[in-house]
Amino acid sequence: MNKQSLISLYVLAMTVALTGLAVSAAVDADTASAALTREAQAAITPARALKMLKEGNERFVTGDSVKRDFLAQVRQTSKGQFPFAAVVSCLDSRIPPAIVFDQGIGDLFVARVAGNFVNDDILGSLEFATRLSGARLVVVMGHTECGAIKGACDGAQLGLLTATLASINPAVKAVQGDYTPRTSKNAGFVQAVAEMNVQLTMQMLYDRSVVLREMIDRGEIGLVGAMYDVSSGKVTFADRLLHGQ
Numbered sequence: 188m189n190k191q192s193l194i195s196l197y198v199l200a201m202t203v204a205l206t207g208l209a210v211s212a213a214v215d216a217d218t219a220s221a222a223l224t225r226e227a228q229a230a231i232t233p234a235r236a237l238k239m240l241k242e243g244n245e246r247f248v249t250g251d252s253v254k255r256d257f258l259a260q261v262r263q264t265s266k267g268q269f270p271f272a273a274v275v276s277c278l279d280s281r282i283p284p285a286i287v288f289d290q291g292i293g294d295l296f297v298a299r300v301a302g303n304f305v306n307d308d309i310l311g312s313l314e315f316a317t318r319l320s321g322a323r324l325v326v327v328m329g330h331t332e333c334g335a336i337k338g339a340c341d342g343a344q345l346g347l348l349t350a351t352l353a354s355i356n357p358a359v360k361a362v363q364g365d366y367t368p369r370t371s372k373n374a375g376f377v378q379a380v381a382e383m384n385v386q387l388t389m390q391m392l393y394d395r396s397v398v399l400r401e402m403i404d405r406g407e408i409g410l411v412g413a414m415y416d417v418s419s420g421k422v423t424f425a426d427r428l429l430h431g432q
């Protein structure tokens with residue numbers, strides 16, 4: 188291939204890239220200020236949904252969150268909702284997903300339970316969020332300094348909370364390595380359990396829900412793990428979006 192052809196190809200590639208940027212910027216402006224429509228939701232791929240969450244968290248941590256007219260969004264969503272992602276998060280008061288991802292009303296489904304694990308009720312809710320309502324990405328988000336994780340590490344017992352914490356025990360047991368002590372007094376151990384809990388929760392989701400597994404395998408939805416840092420507001424996502432295994 189001669190030099191002229193290479194330059195032409197380069198220009199063509201740049202044009203395509205810049206056109207893509209312009210389209211993507213327009214989509215961003217729309218989705219940031221107005222509630223999502225069915226058409227906007229349908230145009231969002233799992234990878235794009237992840238990018239939108241990353242960009243939203245970046246706006247949040249830099250103090251650049253979008254100024255929204257929430258009452259206008261209430262009116263816009265009164266006849267229907269078209270969220271682009273579903274987040275499984277902890278009960279912890281410091282992690283309101285819509286705020287830390289800088290999203291508005293109608294943008295996210297959120298399932299919250301102490302220790303951000305899944306059971307059949309939450310999996311059923313996620314099947315509703317994705318298969319029936321069109322969300323394109325499921326995020327399982329743990330966090331630093333999690334009281335539920337600490338309670339599970341210590342074998343805490345209290346009323347019905349004992350059964351809740353039992354759902355985190357597999358993560359406590361699964362963490363290998365030379366952690367001493369294996370209690371909430373060891374910050375490294377607590378963090379390792381929190382991260383393991385995200386991994387096992389994603390695996391449980393994939394193994395237990397046929398509906399979600401089929402959508403993941405077909406690339407219709409993405410599944411990704413994340414950790415939220417309560418000291419910075421920063422969400423760190425796993426390296427890659429999980430499609431299938």
Ligand SMILES: [Zn+2]
Pocket residue numbers: 277278279301302330332333334335336
């Ligand atoms: Zn927590």
